[in-house]
Amino acid sequence: MNSSGTRRDVWSLVLAGGNGERLGPLVQRWLGRHKPKQYCTFIGSRSMLQHTLDRSDRIVAVERRVTIIARDHAEDARPHLLSSTLGQVVLQPANRETAAGIFLGLAHIRAQDPNARVMIFPSDHFIYPEEQFVQAARTLARAAQHMKHWIFLLGVAPDRPEPEYGYIQPGPHLAWLDGLRMRAVKSFLEKPSLEQSKAVHGSGVLWNTMVMGGRVDTFWRLGWRCFPEMMALFEVYGESVGSAQECSVLEHVYKLMPTRNFSTHLLQQVPAHIAVLEMRDVLWSDWGSAERIVETLRQLGKEPSFSLSQTA
Numbered sequence: 001m002n003s004s005g006t007r008r009d010v011w012s013l014v015l016a017g018g019n020g021e022r023l024g025p026l027v028q029r030w031l032g033r034h035k036p037k038q039y040c041t042f043i044g045s046r047s048m049l050q051h052t053l054d055r056s057d058r059i060v061a062v063e064r065r066v067t068i069i070a071r072d073h074a075e076d077a078r079p080h081l082l083s084s085t086l087g088q089v090v091l092q093p094a095n096r097e098t099a100a101g102i103f104l105g106l107a108h109i110r111a112q113d114p115n116a117r118v119m120i121f122p123s124d125h126f127i128y129p130e131e132q133f134v135q136a137a138r139t140l141a142r143a144a145q146h147m148k149h150w151i152f153l154l155g156v157a158p159d160r161p162e163p164e165y166g167y168i169q170p171g172p173h174l175a176w177l178d179g180l181r182m183r184a185v186k187s188f189l190e191k192p193s194l195e196q197s198k199a200v201h202g203s204g205v206l207w208n209t210m211v212m213g214g215r216v217d218t219f220w221r222l223g224w225r226c227f228p229e230m231m232a233l234f235e236v237y238g239e240s241v242g243s244a245q246e247c248s249v250l251e252h253v254y255k256l257m258p259t260r261n262f263s264t265h266l267l268q269q270v271p272a273h274i275a276v277l278e279m280r281d282v283l284w285s286d287w288g289s290a291e292r293i294v295e296t297l298r299q300l301g302k303e304p305s306f307s308l309s310q311t312a
Contacts, residue, residue: 010141010217011116012060013105014067016049016077016123017092026290030306038123039076042293042304049080053122058134059141062087068105070095093251099230099260103223104250107234110216111241117144119218120212126285126296136279139178140213143277147174147187151267152223153185153208153215155276156284161197164288166190166208166263168276169200177277185274190263206276208263209284222273226266230258 020037039047065087069077127133145154155168171186224231233253238248285296
């Protein structure tokens with residue numbers, strides 16, 4: 001770890017390739033054009049992506065940051081990624097769901113550092129206060145160092161039933177790290193019905209933030225177990241990283257790339273290999289709807305940048 005507190009022995013993977021379709025109508029009314037939510041500034045002066053990049057850079061050295069963006073979003077992304085010093089950027093040719101976006105970044109990192117530990121950060125989450133989150137994420141990186149064959153997730157205790165979120169049912173205690181409890185995962189419940197979310201609320205389940213850490217070879221091994229047809233394509237791409245053929249190979253493999261969801265098609269299939277660290281005293285929200293943005297900000301006594309009449 002260097003003097004700024006960032007780790008130079010860990011990579012960060014920032015996921016910014018989504019289209020933000022659920023918020024699309026609001027953004028269209030607000031800005032007069034389509035703009036994926038990660039590039040929008042809903043409060044203050046920083047976009048959701050910029051917040052994520054800034055958090056990542058407090059945890060992992062910037063030169064080891066890889067950001068995945070959609071090729072079609074290059075113009076919206078450019079203001080956030082102007083400097084050549086701001087890590088590496090990979091342009092995804094097409095959206096093939098979350099598994100492809102994650103393993104595209106992992107393949108890029110693995111080609112440069114086969115023994116890497118990686119922290120994965122979605123770019124469409126609201127997190128406050130950031131200090132507690134940063135400390136929890138650093139603990140997650142430590143866990144990946146000491147427990148090499150697990151994938152580690154950050155979880156947060158739910159404050160209400162929420163059918164749009166993924167839930168984690170924690171299992172046996174594994175360890176205490178920096179005052180935070182690490183537990184094995186018993187099972188996952190992905191986007192339950194309202195009745196299901198009400199039934200499990202208060203039972204000790206956690207919301208899955210999809211902030212993850214682990215060794216790249218652990219992710220790779222579990223990927224081969226869960227969707228070998230996808231991993232074979234990323235093996236081909238990995239061999240091309242850094243070469244003159246990288247872009248053309250990536251274009252080719254994405255023409256064949258299957259659509260897989262990382263939560264449904266990997267995490268839920270291998271719960272025995274997943275552990276969860278409960279993040280405390282942090283307000284976390286996946287900003288997938290205007291109502292959720294307004295609700296979150298009102299908890300903090302703030303108003304969003306868009307007009308509430310634009311949510312109608």
